[in-house]
Amino acid sequence: xGVARATVRAVNGLTARWAGVLEGGTAFSAAGVWPLLAxxxxxxxxxxxxxxxxxxxxxxxxxAGAARALLAAMSAMGGLDTALGLWTKRTLKLRDEWxxxxxxxxxxxxxxxxxxxxxxxxAWTVKRxxxxxxxxxxxxxxxxxxxxxxxxxxxxxxxSPFHEVELETAYEPWATEPRLGxxxxxxxxxxxxxxxxxxxxxxxxxxxxxxxxDVHLLLGEEGMTPGRVLGAGVDILAGRHAVVPGPQLPYGNxxxxxxxxKVRCTRPEPPSLDVTTVAYDMAAGHxxxxxxxxxxxxxxxxxxxxxxxxxxxxxxxxxxAEQSTRAKFGALGFEAAAVTAFGAVGGGxxxxxxxxxxxxxxxxxxxxxxxxxxxxxxxxxAGWVTDPLPSPEYEWxxxx
Numbered sequence: 463x464g465v466a467r468a469t470v471r472a473v474n475g476l477t478a479r480w481a482g483v484l485e486g487g488t489a490f491s492a493a494g495v496w497p498l499l500a501x502x503x504x505x506x507x508x509x510x511x512x513x514x515x516x517x518x519x520x521x522x523x524x525x526a527g528a529a530r531a532l533l534a535a536m537s538a539m540g541g542l543d544t545a546l547g548l549w550t551k552r553t554l555k556l557r558d559e560w561x562x563x564x565x566x567x568x569x570x571x572x573x574x575x576x577x578x579x580x581x582x583x584x585a586w587t588v589k590r591x592x593x594x595x596x597x598x599x600x601x602x603x604x605x606x607x608x609x610x611x612x613x614x615x616x617x618x619x620x621x622s623p624f625h626e627v628e629l630e631t632a633y634e635p636w637a638t639e640p641r642l643g644x645x646x647x648x649x650x651x652x653x654x655x656x657x658x659x660x661x662x663x664x665x666x667x668x669x670x671x672x673x674x675x676d677v678h679l680l681l682g683e684e685g686m687t688p689g690r691v692l693g694a695g696v697d698i699l700a701g702r703h704a705v706v707p708g709p710q711l712p713y714g715n716x717x718x719x720x721x722x723x724k725v726r727c728t729r730p731e732p733p734s735l736d737v738t739t740v741a742y743d744m745a746a747g748h749x750x751x752x753x754x755x756x757x758x759x760x761x762x763x764x765x766x767x768x769x770x771x772x773x774x775x776x777x778x779x780x781x782x783a784e785q786s787t788r789a790k791f792g793a794l795g796f797e798a799a800a801v802t803a804f805g806a807v808g809g810g811x812x813x814x815x816x817x818x819x820x821x822x823x824x825x826x827x828x829x830x831x832x833x834x835x836x837x838x839x840x841x842x843x844a845g846w847v848t849d850p851l852p853s854p855e856y857e858w859x860x861x862x
């Protein structure tokens with residue numbers, strides 16, 4: 463797809479580090495932040511440039527080129543829409559070389575009226591995310607000289623859809639009210655596997671989409687933090703942890719939420735993988751400046767002086783940096799979107815003669831997910847599920 467392995471490692475590495483500092487149910491996209499940090503690094507100097515390069519995992523001199531290749535590769539992925547936008551005051555003169563590194567149609571104008579400018583930025587957000595997110599997460603005031611933003615929206619339909627059921631779980635916070643569960647059975651056992659990681663065992667389920675956009679569900683041992691589970695998922699993608707696939711699992715309780723058993727049946731039957739999980743629709747907002755060290759923004763947020771002479775001769779500092787994210791997992795498919803914006807300011811007794819294998823996987827307590835491109839293994843969105851959708855009122859028809 464034209465994206466270098468080093469860039470995939472860098473973006474996924476930021477995903478793992480970000481997961482390590484988050485708490486509770488949330489969704490986020492390092493792939494939405496990384497290109498913006500790269501373009502900022504390209505125009506930065508001194509400590510700000512060094513900190514941004516460390517956060518990126520690539521030298522600052524390579525960052526802009528890597529970001530352009532990454533955005534081009536993501537634009538070519540089926541089911542994924544990406545965009546980068548830049549808005550500046552008319553009085554802000556940009557360096558030609560830096561501006562030339564951005565998409566040709568990216569540059570818009572800030573009028574200086576915060577309310578009117580926000581309406582324009584919100585309209586861009588709605589258009590670029592297909593309505594999944596309706597407001598750009600940026601703080602505008604009379605001191606805002608520039609806004610640099612990215613939008614990412616992905617949609618996929620499952621190759622094998624789920625059936626909606628009412629979730630049965632012993633996890634008390636989810637058992638207090640009916641939750642919308644999802645169930646399906648498959649003869650493809652290698653979609654499930656278990657990895658032995660330094661933080662504990664992790665069960666991984668690959669839910670395949672029809673356009674090479676997949677979602678991997680990750681259930682760790684009880685007590686494992688979201689950061690350890692999602693970090694293990696990134697390491698699995700990179701081949702740093704071996705996964706024992708379903709066909710090679712022994713019988714018994716073989717991993718978190720996972721059991722393999724030999725069952726007798728009345729006729730020859732293929733092995734089966736029965737999966738239970740939950741539907742979710744989650745939205746999250748992140749103030750990236752609260753995690754300034756993670757994103758290499760410690761020096762860049764100092765408004766007493768400028769840090770980006772490669773962007774403009776006017777002194778610029780980062781006044782705001784935020785991301786809004788949404789992720790929806792249902793019976794038929796998955797949708798996710800992220801908008802990230804940086805604001806720059808001045809300064810019975812049957813005859814059981816046959817035997818088959820049945821693997822049962824239950825994601826019925828908090829778990830992680832990675833939404834990724836199957837071929838490059840680039841993680842596009844990630845999250846931790848703590849609040850599944852409630853179960854709707856079902857009207858069960860009597861059995862005939």
